[in-house]
Amino acid sequence: MSREVMEYDVVVVGGGPSGLSTAIKLKQLNPNINVCILEKAAEIGAHILSGNVFETRALDELIPNWKDLNSPIKTKVKKEKFLFLNKNKSLSWPTWLLPKVQQNHKNYIISLANLCRWLAEQAEALGVEIFPGFPASEIIYNDDGSVKGVATQDMGIDKDGNKKDSFESGIELHAKVTVFAEGCRGHLGKELIKKFELNKDKDPQQYGIGFKEIWEVDDSKHEEGLVMHTAGWPLDNKTYGGSFIYHAENKQIFLGYVIGLDYQNPHLSTFDEFQRFKTHPSIKKMIEGGKRISYGARALIEGGLQSLPKMYMPGALLVGCDAGTLNMPKIKGSHTAMKSGIIAAETINEFIKDNKDLSSYEEKFKKSWVYEELHAARNVKPSFSWGLILGIIFTGIDQILFRGKLPFTLKHKHADHECLKPASEMPKIEYPKPDNKITFDKTSSVYLTGTNHADNQPVHLKLKDKDLPIKYTLEKFDEPAQRYCPAGVYEVQIENNIPKFVINAQNCIHCKTCDIKEPSQNITWVTPEGSGGPRYGNM
Amino acid sequence: MKILVAVKRVIDYNVQVRVKEDGTGVVTDNVKMSTNPPDDNAVEEAVKIKESGKATEVIAITIGEEKAQETVRKALAVGADRGIHVKADGILEPLAVSKILQKVVEKEKPDLVFMGKQAIDDDCNQTGQMLAALLNWPQATFASKIEVKDKSLDVTREVDEGLETISVNVPAIVTCDLRLNEPRYASLPNIMKAKKKPLEQLSATDLGIDTKPRIEQIKVEEPPKRKAGIKVGSVAELVQKLKNEAKVI
Numbered sequence: 001m002s003r004e005v006m007e008y009d010v011v012v013v014g015g016g017p018s019g020l021s022t023a024i025k026l027k028q029l030n031p032n033i034n035v036c037i038l039e040k041a042a043e044i045g046a047h048i049l050s051g052n053v054f055e056t057r058a059l060d061e062l063i064p065n066w067k068d069l070n071s072p073i074k075t076k077v078k079k080e081k082f083l084f085l086n087k088n089k090s091l092s093w094p095t096w097l098l099p100k101v102q103q104n105h106k107n108y109i110i111s112l113a114n115l116c117r118w119l120a121e122q123a124e125a126l127g128v129e130i131f132p133g134f135p136a137s138e139i140i141y142n143d144d145g146s147v148k149g150v151a152t153q154d155m156g157i158d159k160d161g162n163k164k165d166s167f168e169s170g171i172e173l174h175a176k177v178t179v180f181a182e183g184c185r186g187h188l189g190k191e192l193i194k195k196f197e198l199n200k201d202k203d204p205q206q207y208g209i210g211f212k213e214i215w216e217v218d219d220s221k222h223e224e225g226l227v228m229h230t231a232g233w234p235l236d237n238k239t240y241g242g243s244f245i246y247h248a249e250n251k252q253i254f255l256g257y258v259i260g261l262d263y264q265n266p267h268l269s270t271f272d273e274f275q276r277f278k279t280h281p282s283i284k285k286m287i288e289g290g291k292r293i294s295y296g297a298r299a300l301i302e303g304g305l306q307s308l309p310k311m312y313m314p315g316a317l318l319v320g321c322d323a324g325t326l327n328m329p330k331i332k333g334s335h336t337a338m339k340s341g342i343i344a345a346e347t348i349n350e351f352i353k354d355n356k357d358l359s360s361y362e363e364k365f366k367k368s369w370v371y372e373e374l375h376a377a378r379n380v381k382p383s384f385s386w387g388l389i390l391g392i393i394f395t396g397i398d399q400i401l402f403r404g405k406l407p408f409t410l411k412h413k414h415a416d417h418e419c420l421k422p423a424s425e426m427p428k429i430e431y432p433k434p435d436n437k438i439t440f441d442k443t444s445s446v447y448l449t450g451t452n453h454a455d456n457q458p459v460h461l462k463l464k465d466k467d468l469p470i471k472y473t474l475e476k477f478d479e480p481a482q483r484y485c486p487a488g489v490y491e492v493q494i495e496n497n498i499p500k501f502v503i504n505a506q507n508c509i510h511c512k513t514c515d516i517k518e519p520s521q522n523i524t525w526v527t528p529e530g531s532g533g534p535r536y537g538n539m
Numbered sequence: 540m541k542i543l544v545a546v547k548r549v550i551d552y553n554v555q556v557r558v559k560e561d562g563t564g565v566v567t568d569n570v571k572m573s574t575n576p577p578d579d580n581a582v583e584e585a586v587k588i589k590e591s592g593k594a595t596e597v598i599a600i601t602i603g604e605e606k607a608q609e610t611v612r613k614a615l616a617v618g619a620d621r622g623i624h625v626k627a628d629g630i631l632e633p634l635a636v637s638k639i640l641q642k643v644v645e646k647e648k649p650d651l652v653f654m655g656k657q658a659i660d661d662d663c664n665q666t667g668q669m670l671a672a673l674l675n676w677p678q679a680t681f682a683s684k685i686e687v688k689d690k691s692l693d694v695t696r697e698v699d700e701g702l703e704t705i706s707v708n709v710p711a712i713v714t715c716d717l718r719l720n721e722p723r724y725a726s727l728p729n730i731m732k733a734k735k736k737p738l739e740q741l742s743a744t745d746l747g748i749d750t751k752p753r754i755e756q757i758k759v760e761e762p763p764k765r766k767a768g769i770k771v772g773s774v775a776e777l778v779q780k781l782k783n784e785a786k787v788i
Contacts, residue, residue, distance in 0.1 A: 006727065006731075113569070117569065131730065164721070166724060168726050173727075216560070293557060450551070450554045450571070451553070537569045537570055
């Protein structure tokens with residue numbers, strides 16, 4: 001089937017911080033370079049979810065006068081707290097005893113979605129063409145195997161794969177360089193990493209799932225500029241994770257929880273751990289009487305330098321968390337993602353102008369402050385595989401005494417999907433019922449995300465083996481998809497005593513957790529029809 | 540035949556609308572906005588009529604703030620020939636909108652004016668009707684099927700009793716129902732081409748229309764939360780509860 005073709009110098013897949021920074025920098029370096037950005041969400045920002053305490057370093061380099069351009073970066077961090085929780089009590093850790101990477105006094109509390117909307121305006125003003133609602137669904141290769149570009153998703157296909165009256169064929173976008181900026185576990189990035197063996201000799205990638213809610217609270221409970229993190233309860237010593245509580249502008253609190261996807265107990269429900277966390281007295285008192293106005297979840301990268309794949313290949317680059325540039329101990333990835341985009345743009349500019357090889361991307365990256373940061377951070381996450389307490393002790397030594405300069409590198413030993421133990425060997429977890437004031441169920445939560453997918457379209461969560469969930473995963477792991485999915489997409493329904501695996505793909509909030517955690521890697525996330533998925537506001 | 544299609548920018552139908560804390564309206568900051576869904580049907584129908592050779596030009600018009608232009612661009616991307624944006628800020632009531640449309644109709648002299656049956660934000664369902672009165676044109680509202688005849692239209696309307704088919708003489712106003720058609724997707728190349736199609740800028744002031752609201756909005760508040768339902772054990776208990784507790788029988 002021949003599709004219409006559009007030619008660009010550079011095609012960027014994904015309108016998040018890294019993709020937008022790539023496009024902006026390219027236009028700054030050479031206004032004549034044609035750049036377009038494809039975005040699967042209905043508008044830029046609608047699929048962006050992040051804490052977010054923002055370090056401005058990369059933005060200072062990209063748009064030095066951002067303060068004069070009415071950017072949505074307004075709330076300076078004024079106060080910091082770190083708490084260790086047990087079931088009913090909390091222990092406040094003095095902030096001067098926190099590693100330097102966890103100190104935030106120069107940073108801002110922002111909505112990353114709003115920052116992306118603003119970056120998109122800057123990009124468009126420079127002449128970048130942005131196409132929201134167009135997922136790149138397929139990679140196009142040249143005969144020599146190099147990346148030629150991408151194709152957008154066909155629109156108007158029914159659930160059986162037939163063309164509807166409204167059918168609109170996808171088109172091919174060809175480029176000199178294609179930049180993949182899909183964020184954590186991008187489905188095309190995943191294909192490229194495999195095809196070009198970009199992760200050869202690297203540790204398996206590590207992921208987490210991050211939840212976020214926005215609460216509107218009473219003035220008396222709001223302390224604009226307060227940044228708080230917790231570790232400990234409700235997670236056990238073996239499970240990696242913690243919370244964030246950011247008091248943002250407009251009496252809003254950004255409240256969230258991150259859980260490492262290397263957890264072992266298939267009975268663990270990431271959503272319910274987050275809900276339960278909010279019932280801790282020191283958290284509950286902050287949001288009690290307030291109103292939850294937003295909910296969302298997204299997988300994030302935790303592997304750091306050991307798991308960072310090679311970021312260049314013939315005809316294409318990976319930027320941001322499509323590769324995995326997040327700095328885990330800093331709990332920040334936006335500034336590193338943006339910086340990787342800036343470096344990618346510099347590389348592409350030299351490639352187009354002087355025909356300099358794309359491999360210079362890696363050289364530039366290694367000389368940059370991102371690499372320095374990630375190098376210093378590299379041993380923190382793996383040390384937590386020894387448990388929370390040993391992890392903290394090691395991190396104290398590594399980060400405070402040695403500032404990340406210990407002469408060895410710890411390894412990530414397992415991919416997250418290999419970590420689950422059989423359900424029969426692990427304790428069941430009783431989660432309290434939602435009270436609909438502080439804690440909620442998945443249905444009412446997903447409702448707040450504004451998620452929709454046009455009905456009558458193919459299911460975008462593909463099973464390699466459709467019998468496996470019931471025949472194997474249910475028996476061995478009690479089908480954990482029911483519990484790791486933050487949107488209630490997966491259900492095991494019993495009909496006439498026969499269990500049936502149901503995929504409610506319409507609920508999918510595009511977090512990619514199933515693609516990561518399914519123990520047999522049986523679920524593949526592919527792009528649904530354009531504009532599908534959540535409609536996040538200021539997440 | 541020339542068709543003018545009116546489109547309105549509203550909060551996207553998937554967004555969970557939130558009332559502002561001070562009760563002055565609903566939150567629109569950082570909220571996804573889209574074309575009012577039945578307006579998409581109106582555009583689709585006009586484009587289809589043009590494609591069948593029965594119309595010569597489709598003009599899309601929107602009234603509102605700067606960003607409302609997006610809705611005209613979208614109409615241009617799915618087949619409208621040119622656009623008009625009438626700039627007007629603040630709350631626009633149906634009367635002001637229909638007066639602006641009247642001025643544009645007098646200028647453009649279309650044979651048909653299409654629009655959605657109502658907008659999903661204020662649910663007024665008045666603009667088409669008011670415009671018909673102002674122009675003294677026939678109107679066909681809630682169209683679920685349109686057949687173009689020589690100098691008239693056969694329009695099927697969804698009414699409480701079923702389907703009603705009426706015939707209206709051209710020029711006429713038609714307000715469109717969601718079941719009229721399935722709007723097409725804008726393709727990427729067509730979005731690019733739409734950027735080059737002409738979009739005329741006017742303003743309500745230029746047209747001499749005062750858009751100041753005539754209705755004072757006192758307060759906006761959320762509907763009360765529904766109480767959770769209960770399960771009853773038997774029909775007798777249900778009847779007893781309906782009688783004594785709900786007091787409806």
